[in-house]
Amino acid sequence: MSALDPAGPAADALAGVWWVMLGGSFLILGAVVALALYAIYGRGARRSGITPRLLIVGGGLVFTPAVLAALLIWGIGAGHALLPLPGEREVYRIEVRAHQWWWEVTYPDAEDGPLHAANEIHIPAGRPVDITVRAEDVIHSFWVPRLGGKIDALPGHTNVIRLEAPAAGVYRGQCAEFCGAQHSRMALLIEAHETEALEERLALLSPTRESDSAEAPGAAAFQEHCAVCHSLDPRTRGATPAPNLADLPHRATLGAGTLPNAEGALLRWLRDHQDLKPGNRMPRHDHLDPETLEAIANHLEGPR
Amino acid sequence: MSAAAFLRPRALLGLIAGYLIWASCFVSLYTLQSVGCALALDLPAGPFGLNATTLVLVIIWLLHLAGLALLIHRTHRSHPENEHASFMRRVSLILHFSALAATLWVGFPVLFLPPCA
Amino acid sequence: MSRSHISPIERHRRLDVDFRTPGGFGRLTSVNHSIVGLRFIYTGLFFFLVGGLLAMLIRAQLATAESAFLGHAAYNQIFTMHGTVMMFLFAIPVLEGLALYLLPKMLGGRDLAFPALSAFGYWCYFFGGMILLAALLLGLAPDSGWFMYTPLSGSTYTPGINSDVWLIGVTFVEVSALAAGVEITVTVLRIRTAGMSLDRMPLFAWYILVTAMMIVVGFPPLILGSILLELERAFDWPFFEVARGGDSLLWQHLFWLFGHPEVYIIFLPAAGIVSTLIPVFARHPMIGYGWIVASIVATGFISFGLWVHHMFTVGIPHLALVFFSAASMLVAIPTGIQFFAWIATLMAGRPYVRLPMLYLFGFLVVFVMGGLTGVMLALVPFNWQVHDTHFVVAHMHYVLVGGMVFPLLAGLTYWLPVASGRMPSERLGVVAFWLIFIGFNLTFFMMHLTGLKGMPRRVYTYDSGLGWETLNLLSSVGGFIMSIGVALVLLDLFLHFRIGQRAPRNPWGAGTLEWTLPKPPPSYNFGSLPRVESREPLHDTPDLPRALAAGEGLLAIPRPDGRETLAVEVVSGRPAHIVKLPAPNWMPFLGAVFTGVFFLSFLLKLYPLAAVGALLALGVFLRWAWSHGRRQDPEPLRAGEGIKLLPQAAVPAAPGWWGLLFTLVADGTVLAALLFGYLFLWTVAPNWPPPAFIELQPLIPLLGALALLVGLLAARGALAANRRAAAGMRGIWLLVLLLAGLLAAGALLAIPLGAPPPQTHAYFAVTAVLAGYGAFHCLLGVVMAGFVLLRCRAGFVSALRQLDLRVLQLWWDYTSGAGLLILAAIMLLPWVLAP
Known part of the structure; x- marks a missing residue:
């Protein structure tokens, strides 16, 4: 999750500028603190040849604007390069x-x-x-x-x-x-x-699955309790969109990163989701008995 | 600007006149850029392949720069009558010059960036 | 009236009788700037502790991954209130308090321009703060973040009272900030001692002057935003709801239009403290006074061109971002100039280090780092990466704690002897400083890294294994070290007032006037007002304290019921007239109580009661206004040194006129922000154009415009008639004004009444607010015209005493101009922009 471990051109550019700015910042901070300490404690400060004019004009009117101008111009170019403008490569x-x-x-x-x-x-x-x-x-x-x-x-x-x-x-x-x-x-x-793997993965977003036969014990329960919001068909968004569940068994996490989609996690989520992610928009399932929840979970997970 | 002008209450307005122009330039550039993009004026319609929005922005920018130059000229020409007036004149000049630099600084990207991307 | 010499004791006795605040319940009537200023500071420090406690809860929660300490509901209230309390109830009020307390003492006045106004402001702050605090204790505190982004803060996603508490409580507190803004502006410009020209003013006063002007221009956009959001929440007028033509981005613009200048409103007074202390501890006059004044003014302006850098990720075209990126970097230049001037002064002098200097050192290190990360954040592409992460949390605290808390602690330690007459303890203070400094850096330096490692802001919990645990734990440890340091500061303060060493008259060897006062200062500050020849009068005349007490200055002979101080010409500091200050009275407290009734009833949706509160408050203000002025033309009064000056009742540009002028600047900013909103929705909001445009007979707007023009002429006519001492003509003009005002208000109100209801589309809602704004000003102008008519009858107005009419004229100049602009916007914009 770290921006300092960049992957890809956009993040690379941003991490690169960070390191440059970090180095520059430490230099400037060090210089300012050293100058201040020298001004307070330095014995020869008044004879050092660092005149007020040099400080105010040299520091305030030349140095700062020069650094900022360089940064601004670089930033404009870098920002422009990251824009989603039409280009040669296929997007x-x-x-x-x-x-x-x-x-x-x-x-x-x-x-x-x-x-x-x-x-x-x-x-x-x-x-x-x-x-x-x-x-x-x-x-x-x-x-x-x-x-x-x-x-x-x-x-x-x-x-x-x-x-x-x-x-x-x-x-x-x-x-x-x-x-x-x-x-x-x-x-x-x-x-x-890679290209083929992507096709395989997207193929899992499929409206038909082996467990979808009407006899599956969870199917009816799903229709009754879940289908108002959730869809198992990746072609439909649903009237009140809730997460589409077509490829649920293949997802890495449940509840938008709330818990890893491991063995038994789905049942736990169905039972305790308001404790795992309090306030989420899915109503509690307290009115459903454990068998129904398990059937729904089995139905959703399908053959793993 | 007459000499006594630096001693009237309005001298305060004179002190900030440069930055009022800067502020006017900043607000005009931002507003006209938004309106221009909202009305989709970014299609090339002006001379030199410039689009209309860019052209308007450049003109606005140059007008403000000219205003600042005039202001600096008038302030520079004036003769303060006493130490208070001379202080006001000096600070006004610093402020007007910095306002000119600031207007150049914030406005120059209109010359080479597309207005609505 | 005695011309003879009076003894210092006699002078003290006579002045103190006039300026003293009574005891018991009479304390509520105090208008004395020392008392009001200290109340602001104490109350602000109390809220600092509240905010600090909330911060500790935040750090306790985030110390570990998946912490079970706080739930999301509590956490969201806590972090929202931490920001709100620190910004609105601590930072601004404490600095206001410091300014109100110090300014007259530094400028050589006996009080502020409008002491009763700042007392009123204090009570508004106090009651508004109590509303927010009560909500926190009841668990009803706002929970949408201190930035209150819509639609999250709107009624759909926050149906409870929480958002209303924020909108109403904060607006109540902002009334106080605006009052202080006007108060300070007029005080610095007019209420100084003889000879204190602008170029001899202490730099602190320059900083505070620019800050006050920034408050006057910076707060109105948020006040407007809060009113619009409250109208949306309470009456379903859709300003921010996309489906009905609103736009959530409008809120962001209005909020940051206030929010970014706010950072400089907090930083500039603190920098003013730095610029005051550096020359004292360098034992050398400030180098580059003119450069610093220019830097302050430039900062004040440029800081209004930065607000969009809080919105770099909302999808604004890159060119517009670059404008704001450039301005954001630009603001570093005047700040840099001040830093170099401070260092130059230290180099030129013979510096010595005491506790205040230590805090200044802390400021230097911490604020420079905050400034450097600020420049990084101004860089558009880098901002896209770290915006809304803990990196920004780190940056912001480096800027605000570095730029405000450290200088404030330096200032408090420095000026403590003025208030207490005792010296701060070096030992305890040094330990406290290092604890705060180390704790602070440990807490917030880590957050730069936490943010870069991808931790967003405002999360109440985070997963383990993302590399955030150690950094967060270190931050929490640092936070607790810092709070121990703050506790030591409190202990130090407590001991200070008990057992601190007695301070000499001028313990640090400063050159400004506040060190000429006896300690603690008397209620009237100066026995007589000094004539100032330089920036450091106390260095010119070390004998000044004795001389002033002995009456060797101006206004040395107190007149009975006098309460006098000097007003000077703005630039030159030449004495212009004598200002009569108000006695302790109930107006500020009662006015704030009734204003509070208005706000609280609105919060509880008791709208009739809210109207009663508003009317009662208006009544209190009018009664207060009635008590001013006099029924005979005054003679010029002796001010000492052979000068004779008129009292303010006989002066055209009295402080009251200036006060209205700056109030109208704030008022005009509200209108400008409203017109910006109108244009913004029109060009940017998705669901435009509206289902229909308002189509009116041209008769109504023409009638309105005509009435406004007549009003403009009538107010001026009344003033001109008064100058000719034509009382009959004056009365006729005032009656014409009354009628024209009513007619104009009616015409303006007829526009929304003839249109579809405001609930249907943002277009109708904005039009209604625009028309309502104009009509409200007209009606208030009618009340004022009637009031002035009665004042004329009662003999308060003459050719010489024309302040009432001048104020009325200024009001109508503004109202007519604003009304015509509003009519033009309503009638012409559809014609120009409609497809």
């Missing part, structure tokens, strides 16, 4: 809608129409990705530090950020703008794949 597109407190992910260019998923974004490695970000309720901010800067998700506006992962791997992100009760538990994962 992969992703749409993200931020909700209290999860991320709705859409692959708009998937074959046969857009695919919907949640809290995980799968992208090709070594290719620029434009992520279009908006918010469905309050303001959130989309941020994957190892890949680059952040962009706010606002209601009514769309913003685009360009990121690029140089190699296959998992990059953690988290909501950066305070968005209410569970701002802390609003993580997301970006996973970069």
Whole structure:
């Protein structure tokens, strides 16, 4: 999650400038403190030839503006280079809608129409990705530090950020703008794949699964208790969007990073989600007996 | 600016006149850039392949710079009558010069950055 | 009136009778700047402890990953209140208090320009703070962050009272800040002693003057934002709701339009403390006085061009970001000049180190680091990375604690002897300093790294294994070390007032006037007012304390019920007239109580009661205004040194006129921010254009415009008639003004009343607020016209005593101009911008 362990051109540039600025800052701080101490304690300070004019003009009017001008001009160039402007390279597109407190992910260019998923974004490695970000309720901010800067998700506006992962791997992100009760538990994962692996992973966003036969004991319960908000079909967003569950068994975490999706985690989540992530928008399941919950969990997990 | 001008209450306005121009330039640049982009004036429509928004911004910027230059000229020409007035004149000059530098500083990116990207 | 010499004891007795605050419940009537200033400081320090306690809770929670100490609900209230308390209830009020306490003593006045106004401001601050504190204790505190971003703070996502507490409590406190802003501006410009020209003013006064002007221009956008958000929450007027034409970004603009200057409003007075102390401890006059004055003014302006650097990630075009990035870097230059001037002064002098200097050293190190990270954050691409992370938390605390708390502690230790007559303890103080310094750096230096390692701000919990645990634990340990240091400072203060060593008259060898006063200072400050020849009068005349007490200055013979001080010409410092200061009275307290009834009833949605509170407050203010002035034309009064001066009742540009002028500057900023909002929504908000535009018969706006013009002429006509001593004509003009004002208000109100309800679209809501703003000013102008008419009848107004009419004229100049602008905006903008 560290911006100091950058991956990709955007984050590389930002980490690079950080180290330069850090070094410069320590030099300036050291110089100012040394100058002040010398002014207070130095014996020869009054004979040293450091005149007030030299300090005010040399320090205040020449040195500071020169450093700032260099930084400003460099910053303008660096900022401009990170903009999602049309270029020569082909760009992969992703749409993200931020909700209290999860991320709705859409692959708009998937074959046969857009695919919907949640809290995980799968992208090709070594290719620029434009992520279009908006918010469905309050303001959130989309941020994957190892890949680059952040962009706010606002209601009514769309913003685009360009990121690029140089190699296959998992990059953690988290909501950066305070968005209410569970701002802390609003993580997301970006996973970069080589081309074929990406296709395989996206194929898991499939509307049909082996356990989906009507006889599956959990299917009816899911229809009754969950389907009002949740969909198992990645082709539909649902009327009141809640995380799409099509590829749930293959996700790394549950509850937008609240707990690892390990053996038994889903059942625990269904039972205790209001204790694990208090205030989240899913109602408590206290009215469901343990057998029903287990059946739903089995239904959702399918054959692992 | 007459000599006694530095002693009237309005001299305070004279003290900040340069920065009022700076503020006016800053607000105008920001507002016109937003309005220009909202009205989608960033298509090349002006001379030299410049788009209309950039052209407007450059003109606004130059006008403010000219205003500041005029202000500096007038302040520089004046003759203060006593130590208080001469203090006001000196500080006014520092402020006007710095306002000119500040206007150059914040405005120069309009010359080479696309206005709405 | 006696011209003869009176003894210092007799002078003290006569002055103290006039200036003293009564005991018992009479304390509530105090208007004395020393008492009011100290109340601000004590109350502010109390809130510092509250805010510090909240900080400790935050650090306790974040010390470990997945902590079970606090839940999200409590944590979100706590971090919101920590920011709110520290910014609004500690930093600003304490600095205001310091300024109110010190300014007259440094400028050579017996009190401020409007002592009753600052007393009123104190009670507003006190009651507003109590509303927020009560909410915290009841668990109803605001929980959307101290920045209150919509829509999170709106009624959909925060249905409870929490956001209303913030909006109403903070606005109440801001009334106090605005009062202090106007108070200080007029005091520094007019209420100085003879010969104190602008170029001889202590630098502290320059800093405070610019700060006060910044408050006057900087607070109105947030007050407007708060009013709009409260209107949205209470009455469903959609200013920020996207679906009905609002935009949450409008709130961010209004908030940071205030929020960034706020940082400099906090920093500048603290820098003023530094610029006061450095020459004293360097034993050398300040080098580069003119450069510093220019730097202060430049900082004041540039700090208004930075606000969007809090919004670099909201998706504004890069070019606009670059404007703000450039301005954000620019502001470092005047700050740098001040640093180099301080160092130059130290180099030129023979510095000696005492406790205040130690705190200044802390300031130097910490604030320079804050400034450097500030420049980093001004860099757009780097900001995209670290915005809203703990890096910013670190930066902000380096700037605010470094730029305000350390100088404040230096200033408190330095000026303690003025208030207490005792010296601060070096030993305990030094230990406390190092604990605070080390604890602070341990806490916040780590946060730079925590932020770079990806930890966002405002999270109540975090997972283990992300590399954040050690850094957070160190931060928490540092926080507790720092709080031990703060506790030692408190212990030191307590001991100081009990067993501190007696201080000599001028313990640090300073040259400014506050060190000429007896310790603790008498209620009236100066027995007689000095004539000042330089920036350091006490160095010119070490004998000044005795001479002033012996009556060798101006206004040395107190007139019965006099309470006099000097007003000077703004630039030259030549005595201009005599100001009569108010006696202790109930107006400030009662005015604030009724204002409090208004705010509290609004909070509890008891709107009729709120209206009653507002009317009662208005009544108190009018009664107060009635008590001023006199019914006979005054003669010029002897001021000493053979000078004769008129009292303010007979002066056209009396402090009251200046006070209104700066109040109108604030008022105009509200209108400017409102017009900005109107234009912003029109061009940026997604759901525009509105379903329909307001279509009016041209008759109503034309009638309104005509009435406004008549009002403008009538107010001027009344003033001109008064100058000719034509009382009959004056009365007729005032009656015309009354009618024109009512007509203009009616025409303005007719516009929203004839339009679809404000709830339907932001367009109608903004139009209604614009029209309401104009109508409100017209109606207040009508009340003022009626009031002045009665004052004329009662004989308070003459050709010489024209202040009432001058104030009325200024009000109507503004109201007419604002009203015409509003009509133009409502009628012409649809015509220009509608597709």
